[in-house]
Amino acid sequence: MNSPRVLVSGASVAGPMLAYWLHRFGFTPTVVERTAEVRVGGGGHAVDLFGPAVDLMDWMGVLPEVRECRTRTEVMSFARAGRRPVEVPAEALAEGVSDQHIEIMRGDLARILYELTSEQVEYVFDDSVATLVETAGEVEVTFERGAPRTFDLVIGADGLHSTTRRLVFGVEQEFARFLGGYLAVFTVPNYLELKDRMVGFSAVGQTAAMYPVRNTGEARVVLLWRTDNLHDYDRHDLDAQRRLVRNLYGDLGWELPRLLDELDSADDLYLDSISQVVMDRWTRGRVALVGDAGYCPGPAVGGGTSLAAIGAYVLASELVAAEGDHVRGFAAYERALAPVVDHSRSIGPTVLDLIIPKSRTQIWATAQAMHVLPHIPAHLRRRLTSFGGSAAAMLGEARLRRPEDLQLIR
Numbered sequence: 001m002n003s004p005r006v007l008v009s010g011a012s013v014a015g016p017m018l019a020y021w022l023h024r025f026g027f028t029p030t031v032v033e034r035t036a037e038v039r040v041g042g043g044g045h046a047v048d049l050f051g052p053a054v055d056l057m058d059w060m061g062v063l064p065e066v067r068e069c070r071t072r073t074e075v076m077s078f079a080r081a082g083r084r085p086v087e088v089p090a091e092a093l094a095e096g097v098s099d100q101h102i103e104i105m106r107g108d109l110a111r112i113l114y115e116l117t118s119e120q121v122e123y124v125f126d127d128s129v130a131t132l133v134e135t136a137g138e139v140e141v142t143f144e145r146g147a148p149r150t151f152d153l154v155i156g157a158d159g160l161h162s163t164t165r166r167l168v169f170g171v172e173q174e175f176a177r178f179l180g181g182y183l184a185v186f187t188v189p190n191y192l193e194l195k196d197r198m199v200g201f202s203a204v205g206q207t208a209a210m211y212p213v214r215n216t217g218e219a220r221v222v223l224l225w226r227t228d229n230l231h232d233y234d235r236h237d238l239d240a241q242r243r244l245v246r247n248l249y250g251d252l253g254w255e256l257p258r259l260l261d262e263l264d265s266a267d268d269l270y271l272d273s274i275s276q277v278v279m280d281r282w283t284r285g286r287v288a289l290v291g292d293a294g295y296c297p298g299p300a301v302g303g304g305t306s307l308a309a310i311g312a313y314v315l316a317s318e319l320v321a322a323e324g325d326h327v328r329g330f331a332a333y334e335r336a337l338a339p340v341v342d343h344s345r346s347i348g349p350t351v352l353d354l355i356i357p358k359s360r361t362q363i364w365a366t367a368q369a370m371h372v373l374p375h376i377p378a379h380l381r382r383r384l385t386s387f388g389g390s391a392a393a394m395l396g397e398a399r400l401r402r403p404e405d406l407q408l409i410r
């Protein structure tokens with residue numbers, strides 16, 4: 001049997017993970033990535049690996065490196081007007097989700113996964129799929145830059161605003177579920193000289209936080225706010241987005257005057273709605289979606305990185321278990337992941353409610369809870385920080401086949 005050729009669109013988390021396992025199981029993956037290179041040196045924002053996603057790093061042999069690159073955020077400190085900040089150990093907030101947790105910058109994770117695979121897998125940077133046409137037994141693919149090629153399967157691992165999804169399943173609006181919040185992230189110099197700690201401040205409907213990026217002298221600012229309706233702005237107009245943020249945060253106080261001044265010279269502002277991707281199916285014909293492209297649980301609120309890593313592994317393992325038969329493999333992938341994805345959708349709204357307070361009473365109550373959290377018995381603390389038990393249950397439900405139990409397809 002010839003090794004099936006699989007085009008993977010996107011080289012962040014799900015894409016390189018999938019490429020690794022496809023190659024290991026005997027497929028021939030090619031990864032196409034829109035950006036000119038994989039983000040390096042602490043790029044992007046902090047993301048979380050929980051439970052089985054940590055096991056997967058171990059199975060791939062990169063766990064020591066992933067651990068070495070962890071953000072090392074040890075303390076979360078919440079400022080309060082006119083009062084001493086409340087401080088809580090970061091792990092006390094994560095242990096209810098899973099007893100295995102690593103926080104790492106997305107750029108570091110993507111780089112580790114890229115370096116792991118770059119010698120065996122063909123990567124094409126600075127390009128994107130333009131059209132996909134399924135013919136008998138193949139998919140004909142044209143690219144924005146490169147020459148047309150044919151593949152046996154195409155997998156979209158190209159994130160929340162997936163091109164693959166648009167080309168094969170329909171426009172984004174059909175699948176986007178707005179959770180009633182927005183987020184903005186940008187880089188500033190680490191002028192507070194933060195080390196191993198995140199500092200934050202909340203007002204009704206608005207939260208601002210800042211954490212250092214190791215070995216860079218930089219800090220990342222995260223702003224989260226509540227709104228009933230989607231903002232109307234031009235995604236390509238950076239100044240318009242800066243004005244939107246300034247209008248919302250100009251009066252907040254805390255570190256905002258300095259941060260908003262820094263925003264004027266920050267060229268990496270990321271601003272987006274907090275939305276989920278809700279689809280009934282993630283496969284059609286010879287095309288499948290994985291990670292945020294198919295089932296984003298909401299950026300920054302839903303554990304999307306672990307879901308992307310687990311989804312990539314489940315897809316590769318079900319394809320090889322089906323001996324490369326994509327009809328059986330895709331069906332098994334959807335069956336195995338459906339309960340996990342369903343669960344993941346309940347996490348975002350809960351976390352959003354928690355981190356963007358709705359009232360002054362909630363701000364006060366959260367501060368009290370942070371005070372007592374480190375001092376209560378561990379089992380109670382874990383229950384309180386499990387976000388309704390949903391995250392832990394979701395990750396526990398990902399029953400992963402062991403790679404050594406799977407037969408290679410060549």
Ligand SMILES: Cc1cc2nc3c(=O)[nH]c(=O)nc-3n(C[C@H](O)[C@H](O)[C@H](O)COP(=O)(O)OP(=O)(O)OC[C@H]3O[C@@H](n4cnc5c(N)ncnc54)[C@H](O)[C@@H]3O)c2cc1C
Pocket residue numbers: 009010011012013014015032033034035045046047048049106127128129157158159160161162163164183184185270290291292293298299300301302303304305306308
């Ligand atoms: C601000 C922010 C904060 C977050 N915080 C957390 C957190 O604390 N914890 C957590 O677990 N998760 C967090 N997330 C979510 C997490 O980043 C995603 O769930 C995770 O990165 C999903 O991985 P992915 O590989 O599916 O997609 P992505 O990481 O979005 O990667 C998609 C890749 O596809 C590429 N691409 C896009 N279009 C094309 C195209 N047409 N052709 C080729 N390539 C393309 C992109 O350049 C990118 O490399 C956060 C997200 C954001 C935006």
